[in-house]
Amino acid sequence: MTPVVRVDLDRLHANISAMAAGPIPLRPHVKTHKIPEIARLQLAAGATGLTVATLGEAEIFAEVCDDLFIAYPVWADRRLPDLARRVRLTVGCDSLTAGRALARIDAPLSVLIEIDSGHHRSGVPVDAVADLARGLLSLGLDLRGAFTFPGHSYAPGQMAAAAADESAALVAAGEVLRSFGVTDPVLSGGSTPSARLSDPAVVTEVRPGVYVFNDAQQLELGTCGWEDIALSIRTRVVSRRDDLHQLIVDAGSKILGSDRPAWATGFGRVMAVPEARITAVSEHHGTIVWPEGEALPSIGVELDVVPNHVCPVLNLVDEVEVSDGSRWAVAARGMN
Amino acid sequence: MTPVVRVDLDRLHANISAMAAGPIPLRPHVKTHKIPEIARLQLAAGATGLTVATLGEAEIFAEVCDDLFIAYPVWADRRLPDLARRVRLTVGCDSLTAGRALARIDAPLSVLIEIDSGHHRSGVPVDAVADLARGLLSLGLDLRGAFTFPGHSYAPGQMAAAAADESAALVAAGEVLRSFGVTDPVLSGGSTPSARLSDPAVVTEVRPGVYVFNDAQQLELGTCGWEDIALSIRTRVVSRRDDLHQLIVDAGSKILGSDRPAWATGFGRVMAVPEARITAVSEHHGTIVWPEGEALPSIGVELDVVPNHVCPVLNLVDEVEVSDGSRWAVAARGMN
Numbered sequence: 001m002t003p004v005v006r007v008d009l010d011r012l013h014a015n016i017s018a019m020a021a022g023p024i025p026l027r028p029h030v031k032t033h034k035i036p037e038i039a040r041l042q043l044a045a046g047a048t049g050l051t052v053a054t055l056g057e058a059e060i061f062a063e064v065c066d067d068l069f070i071a072y073p074v075w076a077d078r079r080l081p082d083l084a085r086r087v088r089l090t091v092g093c094d095s096l097t098a099g100r101a102l103a104r105i106d107a108p109l110s111v112l113i114e115i116d117s118g119h120h121r122s123g124v125p126v127d128a129v130a131d132l133a134r135g136l137l138s139l140g141l142d143l144r145g146a147f148t149f150p151g152h153s154y155a156p157g158q159m160a161a162a163a164a165d166e167s168a169a170l171v172a173a174g175e176v177l178r179s180f181g182v183t184d185p186v187l188s189g190g191s192t193p194s195a196r197l198s199d200p201a202v203v204t205e206v207r208p209g210v211y212v213f214n215d216a217q218q219l220e221l222g223t224c225g226w227e228d229i230a231l232s233i234r235t236r237v238v239s240r241r242d243d244l245h246q247l248i249v250d251a252g253s254k255i256l257g258s259d260r261p262a263w264a265t266g267f268g269r270v271m272a273v274p275e276a277r278i279t280a281v282s283e284h285h286g287t288i289v290w291p292e293g294e295a296l297p298s299i300g301v302e303l304d305v306v307p308n309h310v311c312p313v314l315n316l317v318d319e320v321e322v323s324d325g326s327r328w329a330v331a332a333r334g335m336n
Numbered sequence: 337m338t339p340v341v342r343v344d345l346d347r348l349h350a351n352i353s354a355m356a357a358g359p360i361p362l363r364p365h366v367k368t369h370k371i372p373e374i375a376r377l378q379l380a381a382g383a384t385g386l387t388v389a390t391l392g393e394a395e396i397f398a399e400v401c402d403d404l405f406i407a408y409p410v411w412a413d414r415r416l417p418d419l420a421r422r423v424r425l426t427v428g429c430d431s432l433t434a435g436r437a438l439a440r441i442d443a444p445l446s447v448l449i450e451i452d453s454g455h456h457r458s459g460v461p462v463d464a465v466a467d468l469a470r471g472l473l474s475l476g477l478d479l480r481g482a483f484t485f486p487g488h489s490y491a492p493g494q495m496a497a498a499a500a501d502e503s504a505a506l507v508a509a510g511e512v513l514r515s516f517g518v519t520d521p522v523l524s525g526g527s528t529p530s531a532r533l534s535d536p537a538v539v540t541e542v543r544p545g546v547y548v549f550n551d552a553q554q555l556e557l558g559t560c561g562w563e564d565i566a567l568s569i570r571t572r573v574v575s576r577r578d579d580l581h582q583l584i585v586d587a588g589s590k591i592l593g594s595d596r597p598a599w600a601t602g603f604g605r606v607m608a609v610p611e612a613r614i615t616a617v618s619e620h621h622g623t624i625v626w627p628e629g630e631a632l633p634s635i636g637v638e639l640d641v642v643p644n645h646v647c648p649v650l651n652l653v654d655e656v657e658v659s660d661g662s663r664w665a666v667a668a669r670g671m672n
Contacts, residue, residue, distance in 0.1 A: 311619055
């Protein structure tokens with residue numbers, strides 16, 4: 001049956017080892033894969049703990065790791081105390097309002113302040129760290145440091161600038177936190193495009209996620225090569241139009257996702273056919289414009305395609321096929 | 337817990353009744369909702385059968401309906417014969433290659449030729465219908481008619497033109513099919529934006545899907561009003577930036593999807609706050625720019641947001657909350 005998500009185990013191992021060999025302690029973001037088996041490989045390669053995005057993900061990964069960071073401005077939920085008693089739990093916070101709700105939790109919990117280093121999503125500006133730190137400490141919270149997601153690294157040529165922004169923000173936050181008596185603050189950064197550029201003199205841990213698989217975005221940003229792509233989608237040609245030099249495959253947005261940054265050349269790429277482009281997706285149709293002068297594959301033929309952004313793909317399937325013949329359940333799929 | 341998908345039952349009933357009251361027999365596309373309970377409501381309101389996109393969906397909906405059309409250029413799968421023996425099954429076909437594979441199926445199966453009426457996805461051009469019809473009939477297939485998806489109706493001001501293209505394509509296909517001895521051919525059309533404009537003198541059935549819930553796309557196309565929106569996502573404000581007049585909510589692309597046509601004003605809308613815009617989504621973050629001059633809601637407050645495109649949303653959750661207090665399982669989620 002197609003479409004199906006497939007993982008190349010050799011490439012997965014190589015990607016995990018390469019990132020683990022970096023100079024900065026690694027706390028990989030497992031929202032990318034959502035698969036406990038892969039988290040175990042990351043921990044065996046030296047990861048100091050895991051990063052998750054939601055409480056639901058944390059509950060799944062508590063089975064394989066006892067040191068979890070929810071890198072998100074968490075709103076205290078009734079399930080949070082149970083989890084905090086099971087594992088060493090750290091959560092993100094960027095407001096006194098959320099801090100007050102966290103302070104009512106009757107369980108051990110550490111907090112990192114989220115800083116906006118230029119991505120302008122969640123997080124406080126650097127000049128607001130002092131007020132927030134003072135407030136969180138006065139609530140009796142265990143404030144341990146700060147984190148940032150330099151998401152503006154996701155643009156061609158912006159990786160180094162985003163890593164520099166990350167450093168500057170974490171340096172400033174670290175000074176503020178030390179002035180409040182937070183010793184050896186955690187200063188956590190990193191995304192897959194920027195993690196190799198993070199400053200080891202500043203950043204105490206990095207949280208990349210996508211690197212385990214890579215994807216068409218990383219390929220087009222230049223942070224990986226074709227040989228580093230460890231996940232692809234096997235799809236079937238179901239229709240073709242010779243007059244438009246176009247194929248329709250059965251991998252649409254329902255398995256590829258529909259993420260497409262303005263700088264991307266399409267909605268994904270085709271393995272072994274670098275000039276092909278996925279120019280449109282609807283739920284069950286992917287439109288591929290085939291390279292000029294190359295013969296169109298026949299209807300019924302299978303192709304391997306690479307999604308733009310791999311994280312949503314794992315949220316769209318219940319399991320993946322592994323190249324050693326096994327299947328892994330995507331245990332944390334849908335854990336919002 | 338947020339985020340969660342919620343269905344307004346009164347509005348759902350009203351939407352189902354309104355479409356069923358149209359002049360053309362209705363075979364609704366259930367890929368939108370993926371929920372057997374809703375299919376039962378559609379059938380009770382007079383639907384003549386159901387449309388699905390995949391074999392997996394057909395297997396689920398065979399439990400509630402014995403007349404299914406897979407509106408897709410189906411590649412014969414080993415599971416197809418079993419299904420064809422359980423229900424009256426019709427499948428789409430747009431090539432002789434796929435037709436040959438279908439002809440090897442040892443089970444009753446009807447076929448509709450897919451025509452490209454201007455959307456340029458799957459389907460043959462009108463001038464290729466004769467050759468394909470001749471070929472499929474010579475294979476011994478039970479050719480019953482033709483269908484088209486006028487997807488180019490999904491653009492402001494294009495609905496009437498797309499409905500006219502649909503009519504022209506189906507008129508032409510009908511003439512060809514009758515000339516080959518296909519009596520009273522099925523001529524199937526319709527999308528939610530165009531279904532009310534389909535020509536009852538030509539089109540023998542329509543296959544809209546989104547109309548049961550509607551969404552921000554339909555709102556911005558003008559095919560529904562706010563009072564017709566039957567599905568929304570309850571989300572929580574988790575972060576706010578007064579300096580940017582911006583909120584972050586916990587509904588990101590992992591529940592809203594990331595579909596955004598060029599003409600849409602954002603990634604979704606906010607119920608009761610028409611001037612607000614969801615300007616960005618990442619997996620767990622929705623960025624909402626709040627109307628100028630209106631006070632930002634506090635962190636912790638819940639908001640109801642409307643996705644751009646409702647079909648992918650149902651593919652992202654295992655169940656929905658219904659306004660009568662019940663919960664419905666999304667039984668066909670992930671059925672690729």
